[in-house]
Amino acid sequence: MPKHVLVLIAVTIILSTFYSSTHTNTLEIKVYAIFQDEPAFYSGLEYNLTDKLEITISASKSIYNVGEELKINGTLLLIHDNASFPVPGQLVALQINDRVGQYVLRTVETAPGVSSSEWQINISSAYIGDSNGNQLTVVTRGQIVYTYLTYHNNWNTPLYVVAAYTVFDANNVPLYSNMPISYTIPPGTNITVRDVWKVPSYAASGTAQLCVSAFSNTPSSGGYPYCPEKLISFAISSSKSTATSFSVAELSETTGTYVAYVTTSKKADTSIPAGTRIGNYTVYVAAKYGVELTANASTTFQIKLMGDVDQVQNPYTGVYSVNILDAIKMAQAFNSKLGDQNWNPNADFNGDNKVNILDAITLSANFGNQAL
Ligand SMILES: [Ca+2]
Ligand SMILES: [Ca+2]
Incomplete structure (x- = not known):
């Protein structure tokens, strides 16, 4: 022919x-x-240039207590001919900011998880080490440690890469998130990032995880992931841990949806300072599909320190705490109702306009908790 x-x-x-x-x-x-x-x-789902990518996001609650688990989830959708299709096997960049700065930086995946591929960027090496670059498999609380991350550009053009990571302890409590560092990596070459941080005093002993991302920009600026998250385990305090192993890379089961869990610390380390900051939080997610389609979204929630009647920051450490001073304040307002002379709205945790045994139980349950 x-x-x-x-x-x-x-x-x-x-x-x-x-x-x-x-x-x-x-x-x-x-x-x-x-x-x-x-x-x-790469993905098997076809799209047209007139299609749109959308991502939804929600937090499981609008107000969390210090020590509670946050759950962030959503769905990546392809809008095609006025119909929407959940997009499986895609990467989602996720950033949670507290009132000061970055709190968590993650790359999560839409169910059923991404398949192996040749990514534009590889995180070829990631570990916790000393100042000389020697890897540490066990670190202790209060120790100053270094994070070493090596990124490789597999692509044939220079790529702008934002190096970001979060360290979680064995209870899924964030210990540290770096200020994202950006580089333009020439094609076919490596860049190694070194960052220093201090292991907080409240870190749980057991297996900790270093979760490393490569973003095209910070997720709060719409940056999407170049590759899946790289997870590296190391031990805090003791290699003979009783803590059960956990995975921060939990996958949602519903096609096209993603989920991320974060447990908030009940303790603060004033020397860093680190801990859970009360106030407003913003969560940002961003994803890319094919070459042209991008989507981003954000949501907000609040974290409060339940049981904190006086709501006073220690003038030296900046720490809010639930302690005996709050119990005294509550005792003064006990059995009062709205309008009474000894009424104190800050002791009415459940908002029923009465200070009674129910509020005392809340104080008791949170006694000793700290926040920044
Ligand atoms: Ca207090
Ligand atoms: Ca009450």
């Missing part, structure tokens, strides 16, 4: 495929040629 006839047949097949795909409400599973040049974002 002459060559031009083969070409004509090929063109006809392509045109007819395109025609049928733009005149139907169902998505076809098809390898889209353009992805061959963009292995980092």
